[in-house]
Amino acid sequence: MTFVNKNIFLLLVLITSNVFAQSTLQQQYEYANHLFNQEKYYDAVTELKRLQYFDEENKFSYQSNLLIGKSYKFGAKFDEAVKYLTLAEIYAKSEEEYFVAKTLNARTNILRRTTKRAERILNDLLNDPRFRSNEKEIKYWMGWKYIFSDDWEKAYEIFNENSLDTALASLCKLVDQEKYSVNFAKYSSYLIPGFGQFYTGEYINSALSLGWNILFGYLTINAFVEDRIFDAIIIGNFLWLRFYSGNIQNAEKYAVQKNLEISDKALEYLQYSFKGERP
Amino acid sequence: MLKLFFFITLLSSLIYSQQIDFNSPSNIKLFADYLFCDKDYFRAIDEYEKYLQIVEDDSVQFKIAIGYSAINDQSNAYKKFSSIKLTSSFYEQSKIEMLKSLYLQNIDSSYFLYADILTHSQSPISNNAYRLKNSSLLLIKNDLPEKENFLIPFENEEKKSLSNFYDLKNNPPYKSEVRAGILSAIIPGAGKIYTYDYGDGITAFILTGLFAYLAYTNFEHNHPTRAWIFTAIGAGFYAGNIYGSVASAQIFNARVNFEFNEGVKLFLEEKNYFVPTNDFCK
Numbered sequence A: 001m002t003f004v005n006k007n008i009f010l011l012l013v014l015i016t017s018n019v020f021a022q023s024t025l026q027q028q029y030e031y032a033n034h035l036f037n038q039e040k041y042y043d044a045v046t047e048l049k050r051l052q053y054f055d056e057e058n059k060f061s062y063q064s065n066l067l068i069g070k071s072y073k074f075g076a077k078f079d080e081a082v083k084y085l086t087l088a089e090i091y092a093k094s095e096e097e098y099f100v101a102k103t104l105n106a107r108t109n110i111l112r113r114t115t116k117r118a119e120r121i122l123n124d125l126l127n128d129p130r131f132r133s134n135e136k137e138i139k140y141w142m143g144w145k146y147i148f149s150d151d152w153e154k155a156y157e158i159f160n161e162n163s164l165d166t167a168l169a170s171l172c173k174l175v176d177q178e179k180y181s182v183n184f185a186k187y188s189s190y191l192i193p194g195f196g197q198f199y200t201g202e203y204i205n206s207a208l209s210l211g212w213n214i215l216f217g218y219l220t221i222n223a224f225v226e227d228r229i230f231d232a233i234i235i236g237n238f239l240w241l242r243f244y245s246g247n248i249q250n251a252e253k254y255a256v257q258k259n260l261e262i263s264d265k266a267l268e269y270l271q272y273s274f275k276g277e278r279p
Numbered sequence B: 001m002l003k004l005f006f007f008i009t010l011l012s013s014l015i016y017s018q019q020i021d022f023n024s025p026s027n028i029k030l031f032a033d034y035l036f037c038d039k040d041y042f043r044a045i046d047e048y049e050k051y052l053q054i055v056e057d058d059s060v061q062f063k064i065a066i067g068y069s070a071i072n073d074q075s076n077a078y079k080k081f082s083s084i085k086l087t088s089s090f091y092e093q094s095k096i097e098m099l100k101s102l103y104l105q106n107i108d109s110s111y112f113l114y115a116d117i118l119t120h121s122q123s124p125i126s127n128n129a130y131r132l133k134n135s136s137l138l139l140i141k142n143d144l145p146e147k148e149n150f151l152i153p154f155e156n157e158e159k160k161s162l163s164n165f166y167d168l169k170n171n172p173p174y175k176s177e178v179r180a181g182i183l184s185a186i187i188p189g190a191g192k193i194y195t196y197d198y199g200d201g202i203t204a205f206i207l208t209g210l211f212a213y214l215a216y217t218n219f220e221h222n223h224p225t226r227a228w229i230f231t232a233i234g235a236g237f238y239a240g241n242i243y244g245s246v247a248s249a250q251i252f253n254a255r256v257n258f259e260f261n262e263g264v265k266l267f268l269e270e271k272n273y274f275v276p277t278n279d280f281c282k
Helices: A002-020 A024-037 A041-054 A061-074 A078-091 A095-111 A115-127 A129-148 A152-163 A166-178 A182-191 A195-199 A203-225 A229-272 B002-016 B025-037 B041-052 B058-070 B074-082 B091-105 B109-119 B126-139 B147-151 B156-170 B177-186 B190-194 B198-220 B224-270
Strands: none
Touching (some): A024 A041, A041 A061, A041 B041, A078 A095, A095 A115, A129 A152, A129 A166, A152 A166, A166 A229, A195 A203, A195 A229, A229 B198, B025 B041, B041 B058, B058 B074, B058 B091, B074 B091, B091 B109, B091 B126, B109 B126, B126 B156, B126 B224, B147 B156, B156 B224, B190 B198, B190 B224
């Protein structure tokens, strides 16, 4: 009986020590995760790097690299974030882990404005048969990629497809409609100097452009009429042509500038007021 | 059977209960060294400071100072280097590092005072200090010493570069602002061509000439109103051309100074400010 009691006691001790001998690496990971949840990203990265240094068997490589990448992303250090998220992809042990790391990598590239790289990552995911069921989510981020590439029309098409996100689709359509046509502004100024500036709402500049062109046009033609051919060529070439080409450049410049203002306003709304998921 | 079961359970508890003391001094230092070699100096400094609270170690103090210097916090680097004790093996090097920190903060009288002290100290780093001090003279407005004296502390391969800098400092290739203005007054645009601003020079010449011609020809053909308009515009371009030529000479001279200073700074950076290097990451 005593022998049985002793063995049962020993067994209980061993089971307890086995169950509760939680790896200190696990504890370290949980501590780092706790710091991350408290938004103490600098400290979280320090503790995660400490975990990585002592984790000789790379048991926590995926989780630590992912969390470091997220911490850097929240701290707007996108270059470092991409580096660690790429490492997380490499150390991913399952398809789900790989997908999470890869989409985060794409989102970070969108924020970093390296949209070509984001597109490549998202296309890789779209073409990967393992992630067919995640197509909606991938297309959602593709839409955001087009927003950051300033291609609001394509972004609208993506968000409108199968009503992926109606709020974003409406916003993209609105922005696309508000934007000025740079080509129209430029080519209309070829026909009527100052019209491009008028089209973009720069009325004073439009009036000045038109005025200068009329003045030097008149002086050139007048010189030709009075048979002062050399004068006409000089005024036409150095004055009228200068103001005419300047008018076209101005029209294009104002259209581009106004379009930037419209895009920036939309991006500001997305940053501060949009309630949906953002990169 | 029961004994085998106990053995397996004991073995598994030993395998799975990985006990690492992250806060032991040795582990803190190991991690700090890893961060230092990874160039994550902010974190390395934090870890080294934690280590120093437990263990006194002059090499760690020195690394903290190097870390501050690497992240360009020269004020803290200087403080840390100055706290290295006389008995430390890093003492001599910390002196020249302090001089480097002072140089990177500001080349002023306190920098030169300390440089003189080190130069005359007859320590292993006195020649390093002498070289840094003489190189710094190129970056201030004061007169340089005689060329022979200036080049004394330098090695042969360095003498050639410093000799060029010395000559440039004494005879910089400036352009005269007065000459540029006068040239443009005589021939519009000539002052700008004198300062190698060819595009602007030709444009100024053409525009001023054009408006002068238009004014003349309109007066000749009895269009006084237009003629006076072109005269006014032409006069404006002529005055602007003179002003622009003077400004062009000033910009040219500023660029000469800027390129010279950047050249000297780059030379010093490549030489690591004549400070011996320690590779702690071998």
